[in-house]
Amino acid sequence: MTRNRFALALPLAAALFSAVQAQAGETIVDAGARTALGLTLYQGNLALVDERRRVMFTGGPATLAFDHVSRALDAASVSIDAGAGSRVTAVSLQADLLTPDNLLNRSLGRRIGVVKTHPTTGAETVVEAEVLSVAGGLVLKIGDRIETGRPGRLVFFNQPADLRPRPALLADISGAAEGPRQVRLAYLSGGMGWRANYTIELAPDGDRLDLAARAALHNSSGVAFENATVRLVAGDVRRQAPRRALMRAAKAGMQDAAEMAASPGPGREQLESFHLYTLPQPITLRDRETKQVALLSADSVEVQRQLVSRAAPAVHGTQRGTPPPSHPETRLRFLNARADRQPLPGGLARIYAHDTTGNLQFIGEDRVRNTPVGGAVTLTMGRAFDVRVKRTQTAFQRIGNRVTETAYRIELENGGDEVADVRVEETIPGDWRVIEESGHHAREGAAAVWRVTVPAKGKADMDYRVRVER
Numbered sequence: 001m002t003r004n005r006f007a008l009a010l011p012l013a014a015a016l017f018s019a020v021q022a023q024a025g026e027t028i029v030d031a032g033a034r035t036a037l038g039l040t041l042y043q044g045n046l047a048l049v050d051e052r053r054r055v056m057f058t059g060g061p062a063t064l065a066f067d068h069v070s071r072a073l074d075a076a077s078v079s080i081d082a083g084a085g086s087r088v089t090a091v092s093l094q095a096d097l098l099t100p101d102n103l104l105n106r107s108l109g110r111r112i113g114v115v116k117t118h119p120t121t122g123a124e125t126v127v128e129a130e131v132l133s134v135a136g137g138l139v140l141k142i143g144d145r146i147e148t149g150r151p152g153r154l155v156f157f158n159q160p161a162d163l164r165p166r167p168a169l170l171a172d173i174s175g176a177a178e179g180p181r182q183v184r185l186a187y188l189s190g191g192m193g194w195r196a197n198y199t200i201e202l203a204p205d206g207d208r209l210d211l212a213a214r215a216a217l218h219n220s221s222g223v224a225f226e227n228a229t230v231r232l233v234a235g236d237v238r239r240q241a242p243r244r245a246l247m248r249a250a251k252a253g254m255q256d257a258a259e260m261a262a263s264p265g266p267g268r269e270q271l272e273s274f275h276l277y278t279l280p281q282p283i284t285l286r287d288r289e290t291k292q293v294a295l296l297s298a299d300s301v302e303v304q305r306q307l308v309s310r311a312a313p314a315v316h317g318t319q320r321g322t323p324p325p326s327h328p329e330t331r332l333r334f335l336n337a338r339a340d341r342q343p344l345p346g347g348l349a350r351i352y353a354h355d356t357t358g359n360l361q362f363i364g365e366d367r368v369r370n371t372p373v374g375g376a377v378t379l380t381m382g383r384a385f386d387v388r389v390k391r392t393q394t395a396f397q398r399i400g401n402r403v404t405e406t407a408y409r410i411e412l413e414n415g416g417d418e419v420a421d422v423r424v425e426e427t428i429p430g431d432w433r434v435i436e437e438s439g440h441h442a443r444e445g446a447a448a449v450w451r452v453t454v455p456a457k458g459k460a461d462m463d464y465r466v467r468v469e470r
Contacts, residue, residue, distance in 0.1 A: 031055055031066045031183060037228040039192070039285070041217060042237050043346065047192035049225070051185050055082075059178035065094075066169040071222035072191035073169065081184040082173050090172040098163045104138065106160040107131045113155030114142065126155055167222070191221035192285075194232050196295065196347025198368055200332075200379070202303070204354045209303045209334065213295040213347065215277070217285055224286045232295075234345035235274035235370060275343050296342050306331040306378075309389040310425040315406045315432070315468045319393035325413075326390075327383040328422055330364075336371050344371040351381055386416035387454065389424070395465070405435070407465040414454040424450040428466060436465035 036052040047070075055064060064082075073093060080088050113126040132146065133139040140147050169185070194217045201210045215232055219225065279293060309328040314320075332351065336344055349368050352360045364381030371377050395407035414420045427447045434441055434448055439462050441448045454460045 029055060029057065029062045029064050031064045031185075034068070034226075035182070037225060038231070039225055039228045039283075040231045040233060041192060041194040042233045043193060043195060043235070045190050045193045046237070047189050047221075049185075049187055049189055053183050053185065054180055055183045056180050057176045057178055059176075061172065061174045062176065064171045064173055064183065065164075066171070066185055067164075067166060068223050069093075069167060069169045069185075069187070070189040070191060071167050072189045072220075073167075074188040074190070077186075077188035078169065079184075079186045080171050080173075082176055083181050083183070086176040086181075087174050088171055089174060092170050094164060094168045094170050097166065098159070100154075101134075102163055103156050103160070104131065104134050104154075106163065107156060108134060111157070113157065114140070114151050115153040115155060117152065189221055192217075192219050194218070196234075196345040196368070197292065198347055198349035200349050200351045201360065202332075202351065202353040202363075203300075204358075206305060206353075207303065208300050209332070210297075210299050211301060212297045213344070214292045215279075215295040216290055216292045217283070218290045219285045220288055222287055224284070226284045227282045228285065230279045230283045230285075232277040232279070232345075233274050234277065234343065237274065275345070277345075295345075298336075298338075298341060301334050303332050303334040306333055307384050307387060307420055307422045308425060309410075309412075309422055310427065311391055312427045312429070313391065313406065313408055313466075314393060315428055315430070315466060316404055316470065318396045323391060325388040327385065328387055328389060330381045330384050332379045332381065333376060335374070335376050337374055341373050343373055344368055344375075344377065346370045349379055351379065384420070386414060387420050387422065388413045388415075389422070394463070399467075403467065403469045405465060405467050407436070407463065410452075410462050410464075412452055412454045412460045412462075414456060414458055414460075417456050419456055420454040422452045422454060424452055424462070426464075426466075428468060430468045430470035432466050432468045434464055434466050436463070438463045 031053045032055060033053065034051045035054050038050040040048040040050070042048075049070065053066070064080075075091070075093050078091050080091070082088065108131050111128050111130050114129050116125050116127055117123070118125075127142060129140040129142045129147075131138070132141055137148055138150055140151070142151075169187075194215050197214050197216055199212045199214075203209065217230065277295065283291065283293070285291060307328040308331055309326065311326075346367065346369050348365060350365045351363050353363045355361050364379075366379040366381070368377055368379070390411045390413075392409050392411070393406065394409050395405070397405045399405060408426075410424060412420075412422055425444075425447045426449075429446070432448075437450075439450050439452065441450050441464070443449075448464070448466070450462060450464075452460050452462055
């Protein structure tokens with residue numbers, strides 16, 4: 001038995017929005033309601049919809065009408081499997097909706113009814129009229145008169161076959177034997193996705209933190225997805241990537257609902273170079289809804305506070321003017337290193353700390369990048385109010401066409417009541433070497449890094465000279 005799957009890209013935009021007309025002897029069959037539904041949501045604005053529908057085939061060629069599909073459906077990604085022996089010959093997205101304007105456009109040159117209301121009795125009568133034009137306004141022929149504008153309520157005597165109350169995906173299928181069949185429909189869609197939101201609470205001593213992550217699922221696809229098995233892909237998926245990996249995610253998402261319900265929390269597995277989280281319970285995601293669900297948590301994580309002062313000193317020329325003092329960034333750094341941890345999907349982290357009364361206060365927010373187990377997370381909360389850093393170029397010498405020597409003094413002042421340990425980062429372009437310094441530096445990529453301790457209510461200075469070749 002072979003699986004007949006069909007994915008068709010319609011190259012012309014107009015073709016995407018045309019109706020599929022049933023050929024002679026074909027039957028338009030409503031694909032019916034979903035019997036199973038899986039959603040794989042990606043970070044950003046992308047989802048893979050994978051659903052099953054039970055269809056009663058009448059034998060012979062038929063056009064299946066899939067209602068309740070996303071308005072942001074990617075027609076090039078559509079995949080339909082109607083079972084053994086069947087063959088999909090054409091697919092079209094029918095987006096012409098049943099609206100007053102569309103009804104009038106389809107009635108051009110035909111007769112419609114105009115409802116007239118008697119001004120005294122209120123009795124209504126229907127007068128037939130011919131639609132002569134809809135360009136720039138409605139033109140009707142009623143009897144031997146031509147009238148413009150809408151003289152009253154309009155009555156249409158039939159519904160055009162290509163107008164539907166909501167968008168539908170139509171598929172021409174041949175070879176399906178008479179009787180019930182499970183039909184699988186899968187497609188990529190915009191208008192849906194997810195993002196991670198983190199809440200980080202610092203312990204009163206500031207040495208540990210509690211972390212909780214929620215997944216915010218959003219849907220603006222124009223259709224509701226009820227009782228769906230939901231999986232979340234963490235990582236950056238390129239749209240040019242082979243669809244095989246995406247379809248594999250959908251297959252994995254169609255697990256038995258009872259098995260999912262037995263899971264104590266979101267399950268996780270590796271999918272190619274991504275991580276896949278499976279929500280333990282089916283989710284209903286309505287149109288224009290954002291729903292937050294628990295994703296992961298970690299308690300009592302060791303954290304380091306850092307004050308970081310970064311600069312790119314002028315090493316190819318003299319410093320212009322005297323730059324004003326700056327305040328170092330206040331950072332938190334922790335490792336996602338314990339064996340029981342999970343990878344941290346990228347998302348926004350909001351950081352809270354306890355005040356002297358024990359109440360939580362918001363102290364900043366930053367983005368968590370996609371962080372594997374064993375990776376480090378660094379979050380910037382803001383700038384240190386009490387600490388100031390001033391950089392002054394004290395010497396500059398051009399040794400040759402490509403070599404310069406530059407000296408700097410860095411003055412640090414701490415107005416706070418506690419000792420401040422400041423990480424000073426000087427990003428130096430070119431091939432450089434520190435030839436003099438008042439403290440030992442470490443080289444980290446293109447940056448020279450010093451650690452300077454500034455006493456409470458005190459000051460500290462450091463000097464360095466660097467030779468640069470470009």
